[in-house]
Amino acid sequence: xxxxxxxxxxxxxxxxxxxxxxxxxxxxxxxxxxxxxxxxxxxxxxxxxxxxxxxxxxxxxxxxxxxxxxxxxxxxxxxxxxxxxxxxxxxxxxxxxxxxxxxxxxxxxxxxxxxxxxxxxxxxxxxxxxxxxxxxxxxxxxxxxxxxxxxxxxxxxxxxxxxxxxxxxxxxxxxxxxxxxxxxxxxxxxxxxxxxxxxxxxxxxxxxxxxxxxxxxxxxxxxxxxxxxxxxxxxxx
Numbered sequence: 001x002x003x004x005x006x007x008x009x010x011x012x013x014x015x016x017x018x019x020x021x022x023x024x025x026x027x028x029x030x031x032x033x034x035x036x037x038x039x040x041x042x043x044x045x046x047x048x049x050x051x052x053x054x055x056x057x058x059x060x061x062x063x064x065x066x067x068x069x070x071x072x073x074x075x076x077x078x079x080x081x082x083x084x085x086x087x088x089x090x091x092x093x094x095x096x097x098x099x100x101x102x103x104x105x106x107x108x109x110x111x112x113x114x115x116x117x118x119x120x121x122x123x124x125x126x127x128x129x130x131x132x133x134x135x136x137x138x139x140x141x142x143x144x145x146x147x148x149x150x151x152x153x154x155x156x157x158x159x160x161x162x163x164x165x166x167x168x169x170x171x172x173x174x175x176x177x178x179x180x181x182x183x184x185x186x187x188x189x190x191x192x193x194x195x196x197x198x199x200x201x202x203x204x205x206x207x208x209x210x211x212x213x214x215x216x217x218x219x220x221x222x223x224x225x226x227x228x229x230x231x232x233x234x235x236x237x
Contacts, residue, residue: 024101031104032097039107041091041116044124052127060116061089065135068167069093070122070155071142073218075103080214081138082112088135089114093122122155126163136173137164141218144180156187161194165236172236175210177229179222184230196234206230 024032042055057066065088072078072092082090092115094100100119107115118125145153155161156176168174174196176187192198200206209215209231219229 022098024098028098028101028105031101031108035104035108036100036117036119039104039115039117041118041125042128044118044128045120046124049128054130055128057089057130057133061114064089064114066091066133067136067138068122068125068129068134069138069140070164071139072103073099073141073216075099075106077138077140077214077216078103078115079106079110079112081212082115083110084212086114089116091116091118091125093118093120093125095120123160123163126160126167129167131166132169134167134172135169136175137168138175140175140177141216141222142176142178142183144178144183146180146182151182151186154183154186156183156190158190158194161190165194165196168236170236174234174236176232176234177209177219178232179219179227179229181230184232187232191232191234195237197237199233199235206232 041060043049043053044055046052060066067081067085067088067090069078069081069090069092072094075092075094078090078092082088092103094103094117097119100117103117139155142155143153145151151157164174174191176191178184178187188198207228207230209229210233213231222229
């Protein structure tokens with residue numbers, strides 16, 4: 001019989017991205033050693049929380065609304081949002097350790113006090129977040145997996161959208177930014193199937209960035225290469 005769990009109790013979840021790229025600078029290694037643990041949202045990983053007990057958001061952010069950024073890249077958007085919204089707590093998930101190190105440097109520079117960081121898969125975070133606990137979520141320039149046979153690896157699939165829908169509050173906003181037309185297609189096809197309405201009444205609603213948007217390095221690359229960003233906004237029903 002095929003096993004569907006790791007010996008630790010964790011489900012077998014394939015991960016297709018990178019965990020680490022080129023070598024880290026000494027300053028980045030210092031950020032990871034000195035800052036990462038104290039910015040933890042709580043016991044998320046299966047090695048420290050095999051029973052998948054829920055993390056205590058109240059002890060983390062008191063009574064603040066909690067936002068979630070899925071795959072924060074280099075962290076520029078999350079730090080921007082934290083600075084603009086000091087009354088909100090923001091959790092970021094990113095398995096690419098180089099991006100985590102970049103974020104930690106930006107947090108130091110900004111002095112933001114309302115960020116928690118999970119250096120791992122967002123699916124593990126979904127396991128331990130309480131139902132109806134997140135007020136806003138961001139999915140910004142996710143890995144496009146352009147080959148058709150790889151589309152099942154995209155975030156906008158039931159494996160990810162079902163738990164995302166569960167942890168979002170009714171009325172929560174879910175923002176998706178991408179420069180890949182087929183990712184737009186799949187997003188508009190799949191997200192509404194999991195309890196969301198698309199908030200668009202005119203072309204500007206997906207062609208123009210949000211009022212509080214800060215362009216990321218991924219968007220800058222897309223624009224340099226002639227691709228058109230799309231900004232999709234959904235609300236949890």
